[in-house]
Amino acid sequence: MNTFLQQVVNGLTVGSFYALVALGYTMVYGVIRLINFAHGDLYMVGSFVGFTLLTAFGGMAQHLSGALLIPLAFLVPMGTVGILGVILERVAYRPLRRAPRLSPLITAIGLSLALEEGAKLGWGASFQVYPSIFPTTIWRPGGITISAMQVLILPVTVGLMLVLYLFVQRTMAGKAMRAVAIDQDAAQLMGIDVDALIGLTFLIGAMLAAVAGVMAGGFYSEIDFNMGFLIGLKAFTAAVLGGIGNIPGAMLGGYVLAMLEAMFSGYVSSQWSDVFAFSVLILVLVFRPTGILGEHVVEKV
């Protein structure tokens, strides 16, 4: 029973990371039908921007109260990575929007590699220890371990999702975004600035990934340039599991995948849990490519 509860707690934490990153995949996919392979690396860059900021202000920690530093540790990476996401779209994807399918996919691989290698040159190839500004209290109710960071992660994630959901459903920009996802050309004819909206999609996706990156830094307390690769793949799996292009689907998929994985590593084998997750991806794509909540997508002629 303890194993079960502990894995539920772990699943909810990791699921939050998956869900936040999966949202970026699913939004971009929904709007321009592109798998943005570089998205996992935006999470990594977010984590490193937070790292640099916190290291720089680390000496002043006694002057600056944590209450000021923690919001800063989220907002600065969000801003930086958000702008980075918009720049990537503008420079690398926009010129290829009408190009054959293979071109933007290969470009995305190139971007992912460029971000990883850039981070390796900038921040070094080895693991970096994340500055501990987050509360480090650990509770042990009934034999399971819960850290304060885990308690922080869940409400932040759910809150952001709620804001995103309301934005997409209730605002004019969100409505325009949904229109672009359905039919870009028709949306343009209706007077929607498609380019700006695609930029906005990348901005929001990148910002969410940055939040996940900073929280992951605080939770795992170690980061490296390669950290985005695996979570990128897992988050994509989550997005597919939930139904790609579908925002609530990405949230659901993130938590479902993380729970499955946590149970697998708790009861079967933690060594094979990555293999298990990728097998889930392949099985979902083969047997239910539309995911849990997705609608049917056909290849356009």
Add this chain to the structure above:
Amino acid sequence: MTPLRRMLDARRRLLDRMPAWTRPAGGTGLLVAMLVVPLWLNNYHLTVLTNVCVYAMLGLGLNIVVGYAGLLDLGYAAFFAIGAYTTAYLMTTYNLPFWLMLPAGAGLAGVFGVLIGAPTLRLRSDYLAIVTLGFGEITRISATNLDFTGGPNGLYGVPQPTIGSFTFILPIHYYYLILALLLITLFCVSRLERSRIGRAWAYIREDELAAAAMGINPIRIKLLAYALGAVWAGIAGCFLAVQLTAVSPESFTFNQSVQILIIVVLGGLGSIPGVLLGAAVVVITPEILRDLPANLIDWRLLFFAIVLIGLMIFRPQGLLPSRRRGRSIGGPRRDPVMIWAAEGEPPVAD
């Protein structure tokens, strides 16, 4: 017009003006050079050249999948791993001769190609990319976790191949071995490209629906491309196992798959001379950078990544473009049916 494009177009105009017999002559010259020059090279240069041949072979195999059939495979290193591990395992455990490993490694890689391809090739093309990525990771993690693959250390002590009483020991022996394998590969892929199957690949790449309407079974023909691509990676893996006398999971990472993809894209999707050039550039560049004083070697992958992005935006057809190009690999935007009809004719200049 970028300076690069101007330069390459000038080169193409020059080539077009040259008499027809010079075209095969260029290939023959390269072949003679590849056969003779190594006799005067030292072991370091021979090893680099051997690597060029290994990557050329991998590039030619991946080119079948990505260049001819237009399927993005991001887990190609997995087939390379299957060939290498098959060879290392069978040779160290059962002491089987190397020459049996070539069909075994190639065959097993092909079987895995069919197993992973059969359920997934029905998917949308971008889903396929991510499934192959997942498959590549599954293979690498399995090799790290399983016992019979030697875990994270891999397998070592692979015996050297022999013919009668002759044993392959020196780098130059391995060089000629891979050169022979590469020549066989070149012969096969250039025949394939011009075969009925090769035309079918070009057709489904350009327009799957129209191809299906013409009686081509898209799933079957894609599966054939996927399995045949895997076969060449398997053979390259067999060679790698005996050349290094050891295999370990680090040789088969995602970056390895990306590196092979860069070779194919850099040279030109679907272009055999392009793949050879791409392999030479990707293998030799880091060796040149290594000799420079500054730690430029660290910038190698970043440089290739930016080249990859730049190519897709400014020159999607690559440095030495394939003559049979259509919509999907940076050719002139023409009706794909016309490409089919004009098969064999070089398309109008880009």
